[in-house]
Amino acid sequence: MRTTILGTGGIAGLHATAIGALGDHGISAQVTHAVDIDADRAAAFAAEHGVPRHGTSLDDVLGETDVLHVCTPPGAHLDATLTALAAGVHVIVEKPAVLSLAELDRIAEAEKSAAPARTGAGTARFTQVVQHRFGAGALRLRRLLDDGALGRPLVATCDTLWFRPPAYFDVPWRGRWDTEGGGPTMGHGIHQFDLLLAVLGDWTEVSAMAGRLAREVDTEDVSMAMVRFASGAMASVTNSLLSPRETSDLRFDTEKATVELSHVYGYSDENWTFTPGAGQDDVARHWAPEPEALPSGHTAQFIPTYRALAAGEAPPVTVADARGTLELAAAIYRSAFTGRPVQAGQIGPGDPFYTSMRGTGPGWEPVKDLPAAAGEVAR
Missing domain, CATH: 3.40.50.720 (NAD(P)-binding Rossmann-like Domain)
Structure with missing residues (x-):
């Protein structure tokens, strides 16, 4: 090709x-x-x-x-x-x-x-x-949940705690709604909560907050959300560009075990921790690391x-998979900027958040000069 x-x-x-x-x-x-x-x-x-x-x-x-x-x-x-x-x-x-x-x-x-x-x-x-969907650990966890080996998923956390200094936003298209689409919710944490959705399935409701706390940008520099899933599981999602010690952490608590992933920009099997629940030592046999498996990354996704x-x-x-993740991002912004929970499927034509993540506005004034229009970054 x-x-x-x-x-x-x-x-x-x-x-x-x-x-x-x-x-x-x-x-x-x-x-x-x-x-x-x-x-x-x-x-x-x-x-x-x-x-x-x-x-x-x-x-x-x-x-x-x-x-x-x-x-x-x-x-x-x-x-x-x-x-x-x-x-x-x-x-x-x-x-x-x-x-x-x-x-x-x-x-x-x-x-x-x-x-x-x-x-x-x-x-x-x-x-x-x-690419985080394609690491061996993520594929294994999804398979074990589908098979029922770990019981029902109950509680999860999804934290993208990264750091971007003020100079990072000197690039004209960064930190802008019209060219980047949003802040860490859209451009950074989206990888982690995409993996969250790949593991837990469809989400049904989200309540969120967002803020511009420290960076001179038009978008948020931090957001936090509580998400309910169709399975009944609940998760917290944090997206930050203000965290000096960078980590990308996910934790899944099921009926029979806790499965954790801690990395920054990519992971291998070494980054996963499996903890059986009380009296559930036998489930550990299901978590068999694959030392020869590819780490998460572009190669792992491009092969299939x-x-x-x-x-x-x-x-x-x-495109449907991509839409589920993008809809969650839009729902985080809608909930954060309107102060109300958002249901899956609620954002459609006619809703301000359907055409822009900014929607009705975040409640703070733009602070950046915007020298380039969105189309000027095209080709």
Whole structure:
């Protein structure tokens, strides 16, 4: 498969490396084009990663592309995705996929009418990077819950406690509703609570708070939420960019055990802790670490994704999966800014939070100069 990487900033290097590793797993794929609005940056990226062609126009290379990896700022994801699907090119988008539920619903409709895939199997497909779903520990935990080996899930915590200094937000598109979509809820914690949803399933209700406590941004710099799931389980979710000791922690308390994950930006089996409940020592046999398994990361997600695309099948993370996570982000903002709980399915056309995570407004005034419009980060 011929792959184009659109946007050659920091995250693009992880994509190039992961694509390069697919050959070790029997998948034929190569990054053939690198595209960026900054010609020099595209050229430097191509030289570093051995990419044959580079330039500043996506339109010029779509005809020679089977899979497009969108690694631009979030404000540019939608247009690139719609263009690629219409051209029969599969799309793999970095998180967050888009800035709103309305935009994601546009992608869902575009995927339904997408052109035949250039790979020759099926039509063009869309997927989002949520690499934490694909670590061995997460897959094992989901399997054990499905099998009933751990009993019912009851209580969970999901904490993304990261630190971003003021200088981090000097990049014009960061900390803005119109280009980043939100603060740590959208751009950082979304990976952890996506994994929370992958393990616990559908959520039904959320109550939340958000604040701009220390950074000169338009968005929040911290949010906290309480989430109820269809299973009856309850979870707390914290998303922070103000925490000097960075951790990404999830804890799942079931009827028979506590399962914990502690890492920062990625994990292996060594980052999990399994504690049987009182009188439940026998359940420990179900938790069998796999030392040879891939850690969570782009490679772990791209292997099954590329196999599915080559076969003309739906990728393991569908647009519906991405929507469930994005809807939770929107619900956190809606609850935080209106002071009321939000039910799953409540945010739809006509609701201010359907078209923007900012919705009716956070209650604080903008503090940043906004020199660039959202469209200027596109291509």
